[in-house]
Amino acid sequence: MFNHHTAFLTRISVAAATSLAVLSGTALAQGVPDCSVYPLASAADPAALGWSGSDLAALDARAEELGSAALMIVQGGEIVYSRGEIERPFLLHSLRKSVMSAMIGVLVDNGAITLDTTLAELEIDDLPGLTETERSATVRDIITARSGVYIASAAETQAMADSRPERGAYAPGEHWYYNNWDFNVAGHIFERVSHRTYNGAFQRMFAEPMCMQDWNAFGSYRFYAPGTAFPAYHLRISARDLALFGQLFLQDGQWNGEQLISADWVADSTATHSQTEWPGAWAGGYGYMWWKPADDASAEAAGLAPDMYTGAGAGGHYLTVIPSRDMVIVHRMDTDQPGTPRLGMTAYGELLAEILALGEPD
Numbered sequence: 001m002f003n004h005h006t007a008f009l010t011r012i013s014v015a016a017a018t019s020l021a022v023l024s025g026t027a028l029a030q031g032v033p034d035c036s037v038y039p040l041a042s043a044a045d046p047a048a049l050g051w052s053g054s055d056l057a058a059l060d061a062r063a064e065e066l067g068s069a070a071l072m073i074v075q076g077g078e079i080v081y082s083r084g085e086i087e088r089p090f091l092l093h094s095l096r097k098s099v100m101s102a103m104i105g106v107l108v109d110n111g112a113i114t115l116d117t118t119l120a121e122l123e124i125d126d127l128p129g130l131t132e133t134e135r136s137a138t139v140r141d142i143i144t145a146r147s148g149v150y151i152a153s154a155a156e157t158q159a160m161a162d163s164r165p166e167r168g169a170y171a172p173g174e175h176w177y178y179n180n181w182d183f184n185v186a187g188h189i190f191e192r193v194s195h196r197t198y199n200g201a202f203q204r205m206f207a208e209p210m211c212m213q214d215w216n217a218f219g220s221y222r223f224y225a226p227g228t229a230f231p232a233y234h235l236r237i238s239a240r241d242l243a244l245f246g247q248l249f250l251q252d253g254q255w256n257g258e259q260l261i262s263a264d265w266v267a268d269s270t271a272t273h274s275q276t277e278w279p280g281a282w283a284g285g286y287g288y289m290w291w292k293p294a295d296d297a298s299a300e301a302a303g304l305a306p307d308m309y310t311g312a313g314a315g316g317h318y319l320t321v322i323p324s325r326d327m328v329i330v331h332r333m334d335t336d337q338p339g340t341p342r343l344g345m346t347a348y349g350e351l352l353a354e355i356l357a358l359g360e361p362d
Contacts, residue, residue, distance in 0.1 A: 071331050090336065
């Protein structure tokens, strides 16, 4: 029987076909790019950008003290500081969520889906069975961590499970909770609507046109857990390739004359849509799977930039974009090895403040 759900999914399929054409052609829009050279050059004179020799030496000492596996600073489209294993594809952990936000954005840009599309319209359910209220959650609710669906999820920590509200405690859109169920379903929605695997689509959308040097789609994997149908979609990306992704956002989604993601999506996804009350002055607000300062005053009091936004992964994986400073900062820890150092949210905020103070323009 042809009902309104069937009609909706038919429209989604037509829009997705357009999106598929976009994904297939992304890397070829202006011919195959020359990827023999890393796209970002090292600054010939970091001092001209406000970085003295003593500043860079201080960064070396700080990174050594923290046990950082890799640290990069890009300013004005040039690398002013680079240290460690910048070519090694580390696991992103939860930083993958900011990447997935961008991938959802491409679908929205191309009309394959809207932020007001509901789980019911997408015919999404889970093993415990979702209620009618839970299935009224929209894509916007999912990517802002406000779905109101509080059930077990893949790759959730014990702290996440302990802080999870009771099922039915809040309606969709009412309450922010850092919810891996939402983030995992975002990955499922992407694959369902685009008819592409998330890693293959990332390669087409971003890795190929941006000449990511160390990307390997086979380094990604799905992590499943009992009680839910939706896995966590894990990715491995190197520090220098992650810097390219941050630079893309700094450039409002444009790369070599191509609009890989719309400037509107960059602005909307990195705006503050929720208050989190989480530690770290850089993480008091939340966008579409990006962290933001809670407000200008708290950011400035901590020595940070109010317009900054950050993708963050457990153990010390961070990507921070600061438009007012024309700057991208990437930090990685070797979380592949047990017993190696980690960098928490508060400590990362302190490192950010030190970096911004060192590179303060005269």
